[in-house]
Amino acid sequence: DAGVIQSPRHEVTEMGQEVTLRCKPISGHNSLFWYRQTMMRGLELLIYFNNNVPIDDSGMPEDRFSAKMPNASFSTLKIQPSEPRDSAVYFCASSLQINEKLFFGSGTQLSVL
Amino acid sequence: DAKTTQPNSMESNEEEPVHLPCNHSTISGTDYIHWYRQLPSQGPEYVIHGLTSNVNNRMASLAIAEDRKSSTLILHRATLRDAAVYYCVRQGAQKLVFGQGTRLTINP
Numbered sequence: 001d002a003g004v005i006q007s008p009r010h011e012v013t014e015m016g017q018e019v020t021l022r023c024k025p026i027s028g029h030n031s032l033f034w035y036r037q038t039m040m041r042g043l044e045l046l047i048y049f050n051n052n053v054p055i056d057d058s059g060m061p062e063d064r065f066s067a068k069m070p071n072a073s074f075s076t077l078k079i080q081p082s083e084p085r086d087s088a089v090y091f092c093a094s095s096l097q098i099n100e101k102l103f104f105g106s107g108t109q110l111s112v113l
Numbered sequence: 114d115a116k117t118t119q120p121n122s123m124e125s126n127e128e129e130p131v132h133l134p135c136n137h138s139t140i141s142g143t144d145y146i147h148w149y150r151q152l153p154s155q156g157p158e159y160v161i162h163g164l165t166s167n168v169n170n171r172m173a174s175l176a177i178a179e180d181r182k183s184s185t186l187i188l189h190r191a192t193l194r195d196a197a198v199y200y201c202v203r204q205g206a207q208k209l210v211f212g213q214g215t216r217l218t219i220n221p
Contacts, residue, residue, distance in 0.1 A: 045208055048208055099145070102159060103159070105156055106156055
Protein backbone atom coordinates (compact mmCIF):
# COMPACT_ATOMS: atom_id res chain seq x y z
CA ASP A 1 0.00 0.00 0.00
CA ALA A 2 1.23 3.50 -0.81
CA GLY A 3 0.23 4.90 2.55
CA VAL A 4 -1.67 8.12 3.11
CA ILE A 5 -1.22 10.40 0.11
CA GLN A 6 -1.45 14.15 0.42
CA SER A 7 -1.30 16.79 -2.28
CA PRO A 8 0.18 19.18 -2.96
CA ARG A 9 3.42 18.78 -0.98
CA HIS A 10 3.97 22.51 -1.03
CA GLU A 11 1.55 25.35 -1.62
CA VAL A 12 2.41 29.03 -1.80
CA THR A 13 -0.47 31.44 -2.15
CA GLU A 14 -1.40 35.02 -1.51
CA MET A 15 -3.61 36.25 1.27
CA GLY A 16 -7.27 36.10 0.32
CA GLN A 17 -6.94 33.19 -2.08
CA GLU A 18 -8.74 29.89 -1.67
CA VAL A 19 -6.59 26.90 -0.77
CA THR A 20 -7.61 23.26 -1.12
CA LEU A 21 -5.59 20.47 0.42
CA ARG A 22 -6.23 16.89 -0.59
CA CYS A 23 -5.87 13.54 1.10
CA LYS A 24 -6.24 9.94 0.06
CA PRO A 25 -6.38 7.61 3.08
CA ILE A 26 -5.12 4.05 3.14
CA SER A 27 -7.59 1.75 1.43
CA GLY A 28 -9.88 0.08 3.94
CA HIS A 29 -9.31 2.63 6.69
CA ASN A 30 -12.54 3.97 8.15
CA SER A 31 -11.27 6.99 10.06
CA LEU A 32 -9.56 10.11 8.75
CA PHE A 33 -7.97 12.98 10.66
CA TRP A 34 -6.70 16.43 9.69
CA TYR A 35 -3.93 17.97 11.82
CA ARG A 36 -2.08 21.26 11.58
CA GLN A 37 1.48 21.75 12.84
CA THR A 38 3.23 25.00 13.69
CA MET A 39 6.24 25.80 15.83
CA MET A 40 4.14 27.77 18.28
CA ARG A 41 1.18 25.43 18.71
CA GLY A 42 2.60 22.04 17.79
CA LEU A 43 0.28 19.41 16.32
CA GLU A 44 -3.37 20.41 16.53
CA LEU A 45 -6.28 18.18 15.62
CA LEU A 46 -8.62 20.10 13.33
CA ILE A 47 -11.32 17.58 12.46
CA TYR A 48 -11.87 13.86 12.12
CA PHE A 49 -14.24 11.63 10.20
CA ASN A 50 -15.50 8.13 10.80
CA ASN A 51 -17.07 6.28 7.86
CA ASN A 52 -17.01 9.56 5.89
CA VAL A 53 -19.05 11.39 8.56
CA PRO A 54 -17.51 14.32 10.46
CA ILE A 55 -17.42 13.35 14.15
CA ASP A 56 -15.62 16.26 15.81
CA ASP A 57 -14.74 19.57 14.17
CA SER A 58 -14.13 21.49 17.39
CA GLY A 59 -10.51 22.04 16.37
CA MET A 60 -11.37 23.92 13.20
CA PRO A 61 -10.10 27.42 13.97
CA GLU A 62 -12.64 29.53 12.07
CA ASP A 63 -15.44 29.44 9.55
CA ARG A 64 -12.84 30.02 6.88
CA PHE A 65 -11.87 26.38 7.32
CA SER A 66 -14.02 23.55 5.98
CA ALA A 67 -13.44 19.85 5.38
CA LYS A 68 -15.28 17.26 3.39
CA MET A 69 -15.08 13.54 2.83
CA PRO A 70 -17.31 12.72 -0.14
CA ASN A 71 -16.23 9.07 -0.21
CA ALA A 72 -14.01 6.61 1.62
CA SER A 73 -10.97 7.35 -0.53
CA PHE A 74 -10.84 11.14 -0.61
CA SER A 75 -10.97 14.14 1.69
CA THR A 76 -10.35 17.85 1.27
CA LEU A 77 -9.51 20.66 3.65
CA LYS A 78 -10.37 24.09 2.29
CA ILE A 79 -9.38 27.50 3.54
CA GLN A 80 -11.28 30.45 2.09
CA PRO A 81 -10.05 33.14 2.29
CA SER A 82 -6.53 32.25 3.39
CA GLU A 83 -4.51 34.42 5.77
CA PRO A 84 -0.77 34.53 6.59
CA ARG A 85 -1.44 33.01 10.03
CA ASP A 86 -2.72 29.87 8.29
CA SER A 87 0.84 29.09 7.20
CA ALA A 88 1.68 25.69 8.63
CA VAL A 89 2.18 22.05 7.74
CA TYR A 90 -1.13 20.27 7.36
CA PHE A 91 -1.16 16.53 7.95
CA CYS A 92 -3.78 13.99 7.06
CA ALA A 93 -3.88 10.66 8.89
CA SER A 94 -6.04 7.57 8.67
CA SER A 95 -6.70 4.56 10.85
CA LEU A 96 -8.44 1.25 10.42
CA GLN A 97 -10.96 2.06 13.12
CA ILE A 98 -11.55 5.11 15.27
CA ASN A 99 -9.39 4.09 18.25
CA GLU A 100 -6.51 2.46 16.45
CA LYS A 101 -3.07 3.69 15.47
CA LEU A 102 -2.76 6.50 12.98
CA PHE A 103 -0.87 6.47 9.72
CA PHE A 104 0.20 9.96 8.68
CA GLY A 105 0.82 11.38 5.25
CA SER A 106 3.88 13.44 4.41
CA GLY A 107 2.01 16.69 4.90
CA THR A 108 1.35 19.83 2.89
CA GLN A 109 3.56 22.81 3.64
CA LEU A 110 1.31 25.85 3.21
CA SER A 111 2.71 29.36 2.95
CA VAL A 112 0.30 32.27 2.75
CA LEU A 113 2.03 35.50 1.77
CA ASP B 114 -6.58 18.58 30.06
CA ALA B 115 -5.98 15.67 27.71
CA LYS B 116 -2.35 16.53 27.01
CA THR B 117 0.63 14.77 28.56
CA THR B 118 3.85 16.14 30.09
CA GLN B 119 7.24 15.30 28.65
CA PRO B 120 10.74 16.80 28.93
CA ASN B 121 11.45 19.20 26.08
CA SER B 122 14.67 17.49 25.09
CA MET B 123 16.92 14.55 25.90
CA GLU B 124 20.28 13.41 24.70
CA SER B 125 21.83 9.97 24.52
CA ASN B 126 24.68 8.11 22.90
CA GLU B 127 24.54 5.71 20.03
CA GLU B 128 24.07 2.04 20.95
CA GLU B 129 22.94 2.89 24.48
CA PRO B 130 19.41 2.45 25.86
CA VAL B 131 17.14 5.47 26.03
CA HIS B 132 14.30 5.95 28.51
CA LEU B 133 11.79 8.63 27.52
CA PRO B 134 9.41 9.55 30.37
CA CYS B 135 5.84 10.79 30.15
CA ASN B 136 3.38 11.95 32.79
CA HIS B 137 -0.36 11.58 32.28
CA SER B 138 -1.67 11.99 35.81
CA THR B 139 -5.27 12.70 34.77
CA ILE B 140 -5.63 9.74 32.47
CA SER B 141 -8.95 7.92 32.62
CA GLY B 142 -9.29 4.19 32.95
CA THR B 143 -10.14 3.61 29.32
CA ASP B 144 -7.56 5.88 27.67
CA TYR B 145 -4.77 4.19 25.79
CA ILE B 146 -1.23 5.59 25.86
CA HIS B 147 0.30 5.96 22.43
CA TRP B 148 3.81 6.92 21.38
CA TYR B 149 4.62 8.45 18.03
CA ARG B 150 7.82 9.89 16.67
CA GLN B 151 8.45 12.49 14.01
CA LEU B 152 11.63 12.62 11.98
CA PRO B 153 12.59 15.89 10.29
CA SER B 154 10.33 16.86 7.39
CA GLN B 155 8.10 13.82 7.87
CA GLY B 156 4.73 13.07 9.37
CA PRO B 157 4.49 11.40 12.77
CA GLU B 158 5.09 7.66 12.81
CA TYR B 159 3.44 5.19 15.19
CA VAL B 160 5.82 3.55 17.66
CA ILE B 161 3.82 1.64 20.26
CA HIS B 162 0.73 1.82 22.45
CA GLY B 163 -0.67 0.18 25.58
CA LEU B 164 -3.38 0.31 28.22
CA THR B 165 -2.14 -1.28 31.44
CA SER B 166 0.46 -3.92 30.76
CA ASN B 167 3.97 -3.37 29.47
CA VAL B 168 4.24 -3.80 25.72
CA ASN B 169 7.07 -4.75 23.38
CA ASN B 170 7.45 -4.56 19.63
CA ARG B 171 10.32 -4.47 17.17
CA MET B 172 10.79 -0.73 17.61
CA ALA B 173 10.58 -0.23 21.35
CA SER B 174 9.13 -1.20 24.72
CA LEU B 175 6.51 0.64 26.71
CA ALA B 176 6.54 0.45 30.48
CA ILE B 177 3.33 1.69 32.12
CA ALA B 178 3.25 2.53 35.82
CA GLU B 179 0.88 0.51 37.97
CA ASP B 180 -1.25 3.61 38.70
CA ARG B 181 -1.12 4.52 34.99
CA LYS B 182 -0.14 8.09 35.77
CA SER B 183 3.14 7.78 33.93
CA SER B 184 4.85 5.69 31.30
CA THR B 185 8.29 5.25 29.78
CA LEU B 186 9.24 4.54 26.21
CA ILE B 187 12.40 2.43 26.02
CA LEU B 188 14.64 2.30 22.99
CA HIS B 189 16.92 -0.61 23.79
CA ARG B 190 19.83 0.36 21.57
CA ALA B 191 19.63 3.82 20.08
CA THR B 192 20.92 4.53 16.59
CA LEU B 193 21.42 7.83 14.83
CA ARG B 194 18.20 7.17 12.93
CA ASP B 195 16.28 7.30 16.21
CA ALA B 196 16.92 11.05 16.49
CA ALA B 197 13.42 12.54 16.34
CA VAL B 198 10.69 14.24 18.35
CA TYR B 199 8.86 11.64 20.44
CA TYR B 200 5.24 12.25 21.38
CA CYS B 201 3.44 10.57 24.24
CA VAL B 202 -0.26 10.81 23.45
CA ARG B 203 -3.40 9.99 25.35
CA GLN B 204 -6.20 8.53 23.29
CA GLY B 205 -9.29 10.04 24.83
CA ALA B 206 -12.77 10.57 23.46
CA GLN B 207 -11.81 8.74 20.28
CA LYS B 208 -9.07 11.16 19.31
CA LEU B 209 -5.36 11.66 19.83
CA VAL B 210 -4.29 15.01 21.26
CA PHE B 211 -0.56 15.64 20.82
CA GLY B 212 1.61 17.60 23.26
CA GLN B 213 4.93 19.26 22.49
CA GLY B 214 6.96 16.05 22.66
CA THR B 215 10.59 15.32 23.54
CA ARG B 216 13.32 16.12 21.05
CA LEU B 217 15.79 13.22 21.26
CA THR B 218 19.37 13.80 20.13
CA ILE B 219 21.66 10.82 19.59
CA ASN B 220 25.40 11.40 19.78
CA PRO B 221 27.67 9.19 17.65
